[in-house]
Amino acid sequence: MGEMLHFFANSFFAAALLSVAIGVVGSLMLINRYNYLAASIAHGSYGGVGMALYLGSSILLGATLFAVALALLLAFMTYRRHRHLDIFIGVLWAVGMSIGIIFTDLTPGYTTDLLSYLFGDILMIPNSDLWFMGAVDLLATLFLSVFYHQLLAIAYDKEFALTRSVPVALLHTCTLLLIALTIVMSIRSIGLILVIALFSIPPYIAERFAKNFWQMVLLSVPIAFFIIASGLTIAYYLDISATATIILLAALAFSITFLQGER
Amino acid sequence: MRLPAVEVRRLYFRYDKEYVLEDVTATIWDQEYIAIIGPNGGGKSTFIRLLLGLVQPTKGEILLYNKPPLQARHLVGYLPQNVNFNLEIPLLAREVILQGRLGPKKFRFDATDYKLLAQVAKELEIDTLLDKKIANLSGGERQRVLLARALITKPKLLILDEPTAAVDINAQKRIYAILKTLKMTKIVISHDINILLEGVDRVFYLNRRLFIHENIPLKLKNNGGHFCEMELFEELKRRCDG
Numbered sequence: 433m434g435e436m437l438h439f440f441a442n443s444f445f446a447a448a449l450l451s452v453a454i455g456v457v458g459s460l461m462l463i464n465r466y467n468y469l470a471a472s473i474a475h476g477s478y479g480g481v482g483m484a485l486y487l488g489s490s491i492l493l494g495a496t497l498f499a500v501a502l503a504l505l506l507a508f509m510t511y512r513r514h515r516h517l518d519i520f521i522g523v524l525w526a527v528g529m530s531i532g533i534i535f536t537d538l539t540p541g542y543t544t545d546l547l548s549y550l551f552g553d554i555l556m557i558p559n560s561d562l563w564f565m566g567a568v569d570l571l572a573t574l575f576l577s578v579f580y581h582q583l584l585a586i587a588y589d590k591e592f593a594l595t596r597s598v599p600v601a602l603l604h605t606c607t608l609l610l611i612a613l614t615i616v617m618s619i620r621s622i623g624l625i626l627v628i629a630l631f632s633i634p635p636y637i638a639e640r641f642a643k644n645f646w647q648m649v650l651l652s653v654p655i656a657f658f659i660i661a662s663g664l665t666i667a668y669y670l671d672i673s674a675t676a677t678i679i680l681l682a683a684l685a686f687s688i689t690f691l692q693g694e695r
Numbered sequence: 696m697r698l699p700a701v702e703v704r705r706l707y708f709r710y711d712k713e714y715v716l717e718d719v720t721a722t723i724w725d726q727e728y729i730a731i732i733g734p735n736g737g738g739k740s741t742f743i744r745l746l747l748g749l750v751q752p753t754k755g756e757i758l759l760y761n762k763p764p765l766q767a768r769h770l771v772g773y774l775p776q777n778v779n780f781n782l783e784i785p786l787l788a789r790e791v792i793l794q795g796r797l798g799p800k801k802f803r804f805d806a807t808d809y810k811l812l813a814q815v816a817k818e819l820e821i822d823t824l825l826d827k828k829i830a831n832l833s834g835g836e837r838q839r840v841l842l843a844r845a846l847i848t849k850p851k852l853l854i855l856d857e858p859t860a861a862v863d864i865n866a867q868k869r870i871y872a873i874l875k876t877l878k879m880t881k882i883v884i885s886h887d888i889n890i891l892l893e894g895v896d897r898v899f900y901l902n903r904r905l906f907i908h909e910n911i912p913l914k915l916k917n918n919g920g921h922f923c924e925m926e927l928f929e930e931l932k933r934r935c936d937g
């Protein structure tokens with residue numbers, strides 16, 4: 433029972449830390465239209481999970497290194513706005529996943545449940561992950577606070593930002609790196625398949641009510657926390673998958689907002 | 696002695712195989728008011744993107760106040776052609792205007808910036824728009840906000856790419872009237888030949904090659920301004936070839 437409570441407390445902690453990341457990084461993703469890029473990093477980072485399993489090293493480390501490498505590659509490719517960019521992004525996505533699958537196949541006596549990386553398990557968050565999440569949250573918040581106006585200028589009108597000598601390439605790369613770290617920190621709790629939906633929906637809802645970007649970020653956090661915490665509670669009592677419940681709740685909130693906007 | 700603001704020598708540029716600009720040579724003087732006209736795809740936007748250092752010449756040389764474009768950016772105020780702005784960003788008009796005060800090492804706005812904001816808003820009569828979301832402004836209102844963003848940089852050289860696109864006739868007149876009073880070097884791209892009646896010093900006609908006209912505005916005035924764009928282009932071409 434004590435054990436159970438401990439895990440439950442940890443998952444609420446994780447929910448809070450996730451919500452901050454969703455507020456900051458999810459909002460940055462939305463205004464830059466990076467959701468597809470982020471999904472590519474999320475899925476591609478499975479390559480790092482497979483390699484880490486094969487080499488017997490830390491999965492968090494493997495996924496982090498792999499996601500960071502993907503982010504750098506994508507930053508380089510997107511900055512010059514290649515033709516057929518979306519094809520490259522899709523290919524990277526598939527290549528990463530394939531590398532992951534092959535390495536898991538090659539791993540002798542592989543027992544870890546593949547599903548737990550694809551869908552996560554927010555009820556089983558170890559303390560070490562919470563520290564990692566806290567660190568990423570801090571980094572993201574600092575990044576946004578310092579470069580707030582420059583980041584918005586780039587998202588709104590990149591060419592104009594360039595003419596003001598804003599370091600566009602550097603900030604673009606840093607944003608993608610931050611997205612990579614955020615995705616990795618979320619894999620164990622919500623899994624790499626569902627992570628993008630959870631990062632997109634609260635900022636989308638918040639945007640409807642926000643006058644400026646700070647408001648959007650600050651509103652996204654409680655919206656995200658409310659969705660995750662309710663999902664956790666419902667899942668716990670019905671004994672169903674927490675991640676799936678959270679995503680369905682998020683989708684419900686998304687639909688309501690969407691329909692309200694349509695009227 | 697007149698000071699050159701922009702010097703372009705034997706400029707060639709291509710994105711892919713075909714040249715978009717060929718052998719363009721021109722000098723624009725300090726305080727001059729230049730209108731750039733020409734057909735769609737004629738290379739007008741490309742020309743000013745070269746002046747801004749957003750793309751690099753394939754061949755040739757560009758100087759802005761005796762500096763290469765990348766080192767002269769702080770001297771330039773720019774209004775881009777209204778194409779790929781992301782309108783889903785919650786952003787107030789005042790925040791957009793203040794973007795003009797950003798710089799490589801400037802992250803925060805100070806009292807001077809806010810003073811300039813108030814000044815430029817008054818000048819362009821957009822005080823009441825400042826606290827509206829940029830996405831909710833009409834096309835004409837947004838163009839005036841973007842003009843304010845270009846002007847708040849306190850530029851020596853103002854470069855506007857179709858500032859009157861999607862702007863109704865009265866708002867157009869207003870923008871031209873404002874431009875007339877601004878004391879700086881001005882380069883304005885327009886498809887709207889009314890601009891030629893509004894105090895322009897010279898007209899650049901750009902269609903891969905550059906043709907410069909010194910006195911078209913006068914001719915237009917004599918005709919009561921009744922030129923349609925096609926006629927004007929024909930006239931310009933004929934004169935340039937002849």
Ligand SMILES: Nc1ncnc2c1ncn2[C@@H]1O[C@H](COP(=O)(O)OP(=O)(O)OP(=O)(O)O)[C@@H](O)[C@H]1O
Pocket residue numbers: 710711715733734735736737738739740741742776
């Ligand atoms: N990023 C790009 N990559 C490749 N080709 C381009 C690019 N931008 C413009 N072009 C091409 O260069 C030519 C000149 O384009 P530009 O935008 O300079 O024309 P413009 O005179 O500004 O036209 P408009 O009046 O329609 O604004 C066009 O043929 C266009 O297709």
Ligand SMILES: [Mg+2]
Pocket residue numbers: 739740741776856
């Ligand atoms: Mg153009």
